[in-house]
Amino acid sequence: MSARLNTAQPYAFGLFRIVVGLLFACHGAASLFGVLGGAMGTKGGTIDAGTWPGWYAAVIQLIAGGLVLLGLGTRGAALIASGSMAYAYFDVHQQMNLWPIQNGGELSVLFCWSFLLLVFTGSGAFGLDRLFAKRSTAESKRVAEQTPVAA
Incomplete structure (x- = not known):
């Protein structure tokens, strides 16, 4: 069972990224x-x-949010988004009370940690990052095959 779940992991991360990016x-x-x-x-x-x-x-x-939704520059965009939500929580919400449930900062905390997760996992499936990475790899391989090797 866990092997099947592991093969679905990129798709789960991809869907997670799309939903979080869209909401943001x-x-x-x-x-x-x-x-x-x-x-x-x-x-x-x-x-x-x-x-x-x-x-x-x-x-x-x-x-x-748009970049994360598309899966384009996901890690960088997610890092900026996570930092902005950390700022929102500590500068705006925590001044009212310590706990997110008491200060209305649950959404800031959830977005912050969700984007931080995407910094480490990347775009998952369905992202433009993967499409460009495949093109870049194919282009590099094609150029390497055409370059003569010095004897």
Whole structure:
């Protein structure tokens, strides 16, 4: 049974990456464009451009979430996203109370650890990272076959 589960692992990570990236990008889109109910606490509105830290966090959410969703530059985008959520938790939520359940920081903590996991696991299946890696490997192999070997 565990052998079958191990073979499905890249697909599970790929689906996990897609869901987490989509949800994160949706938060950014809501805050920047007022879609999907708008930014939290603005009653359907948006965050004013350049407002620290909310607007910058929303930009990170939209861009990093989109990259993670696509599986493009997954590890780097996930590292930035994880760091932004750690900042959100420690700078915004923890000031109110220590535990996430008490300070409303559960989502920040879950996103932070989810993205940190993706930093170490990579994109899994279905990611553009893998597509480009296969092309790069095939191109390198083709060039190596065409290069004459010096005697």
